[in-house]
Amino acid sequence: ETGVTQTPRHLVMGMTNKKSLKCEQHLGHNAMYWYKQSAKKPLELMFVYNFKEQTENNSVPSRFSPECPNSSHLFLHLHTLQPEDSALYLCASSRETSGSYNEQFFGPGTRLTVL
Amino acid sequence: KQEVTQIPAALSVPEGENLVLNCSFTDSAIYNLQWFRQDPGKGLTSLLLIQSSQREQTSGRLNASLDKSSGRSTLYIAASQPGDSATYLCASKAAGNKLTFGGGTRVLVKP
Numbered sequence: 001e002t003g004v005t006q007t008p009r010h011l012v013m014g015m016t017n018k019k020s021l022k023c024e025q026h027l028g029h030n031a032m033y034w035y036k037q038s039a040k041k042p043l044e045l046m047f048v049y050n051f052k053e054q055t056e057n058n059s060v061p062s063r064f065s066p067e068c069p070n071s072s073h074l075f076l077h078l079h080t081l082q083p084e085d086s087a088l089y090l091c092a093s094s095r096e097t098s099g100s101y102n103e104q105f106f107g108p109g110t111r112l113t114v115l
Numbered sequence: 116k117q118e119v120t121q122i123p124a125a126l127s128v129p130e131g132e133n134l135v136l137n138c139s140f141t142d143s144a145i146y147n148l149q150w151f152r153q154d155p156g157k158g159l160t161s162l163l164l165i166q167s168s169q170r171e172q173t174s175g176r177l178n179a180s181l182d183k184s185s186g187r188s189t190l191y192i193a194a195s196q197p198g199d200s201a202t203y204l205c206a207s208k209a210a211g212n213k214l215t216f217g218g219g220t221r222v223l224v225k226p
Contacts, residue, residue, distance in 0.1 A: 002160065042119070043204070043216040056213060090158055103149065104214060106159040 003027040004107035006091050012113045013081065021076040021110045023091030031097045032074040033104065034066060037088040049074060050097045081114045088112075117142040117209045121217035129225050134192035136220050138205035143183045146208040150179050150190050153202045153219070162203075163190070195224045 004025045013019050025032065034046040048056035049068040063085075065077040074091055088109045094102040118141045128134060138148070147166045151159040163172045165181040165188065172179050176193040192199055202221045206214040 002158070004158075006158075042218045043206075043214075045213050045215075048213060058213075088156070092159075099146070102147075102208070103161055103164045105161060106151075108158040109156075111156065 002105045002107065004091060004093055004105050006089075006107035006110050008110060009108065010111045010113075012115065013078070014115050015081060015083070017081075018077070018079040020078065021089055021091075021112075023074040023076075023107055025072055025074075025091075025093040025105070025107075027093055027105060029093040029095050029105075030071050031094045031102070032068060032071070033092040033094075034074065034076055035090040035092065035106075037090060037109070039087075043090070047076075048097060055097060078112075081112075083114050086112055086114045117145075117207060117215040119205060119207055119215050119217040121203075121205060121220050123220060124218060125221040125223075127223045127225060128195055130195060130197060132195055132224075134190075134195050134199065134222060134224075136190040136192070136203050136205075136222070138188040138190070138217055140186045140188075140207045140209075140215075142207075142209050143186050144209060145183065148179075148181055148188045149206050149208070149214065150177075150188075151204040151206065153204060155202075159204065195222075197224050197226050200224050 031050045047066045067075040090109045091107040092104040094104045149164045150162040163179040165172045178191045202219045204219045206216045
């Protein structure tokens with residue numbers, strides 16, 4: 001138990017659906033992250049939020065829309081996805097983004113399948 | 116652009132043998148390097164974080180070293196056990212305050 005929870009754990013959706021992934025951290029951290037882990041590819045950073053402000057968008061397609069209403073919650077809104085978007089989506093948090101000691105703690109992930 | 120490489124991609128050892136996992140990175144101007152463990156279909160568990168000013172970190176049977184000049188980090192797991200079977204990932208934090216991950220080394224410890 002890392003203190004970072006994600007829901008749902010599994011999601012199957014069609015290409016025309018709209019769904020949202022949720023992440024919540026109970027660690028008092030100020031930075032939150034979305035990562036994508038596809039089969040046979042390294043983990044890729046998608047978005048970074050620091051003190052509720054988006055500080056990084058790693059050239060992510062607009063069909064992925066993040067939302068960070070407060071430092072404890074992070075959402076990833078999904079619409080008109082493609083089958084190649086099927087992956088494990090991981091959320092992480094850290095005290096903040098700067099500095100040499102900012103250990104990131106990860107949630108269990110949401111396994112997304114796009115049909 | 117930082118690139119992180121982990122070789123080999125997979126490793127199989129008999130129980131009790133020491134494990135040596137390698138991680139190399141191209142940009143030596145890192146803030147820290149973090150080692151993670153990932154079980155199949157699960158999230159990442161942080162094992163050790165080495166700050167740029169440190170040479171190594173230890174936690175129980177785990178020891179991680181960092182050599183920035185050569186762009187390398189090594190994770191040692193002493194006296195491996197079947198429960199150590201997992202994928203081990205390293206990630207460096209460099210410019211831009213983001214982690215860049217290696218592809219991971221999948222470890223199997225045979226009883």
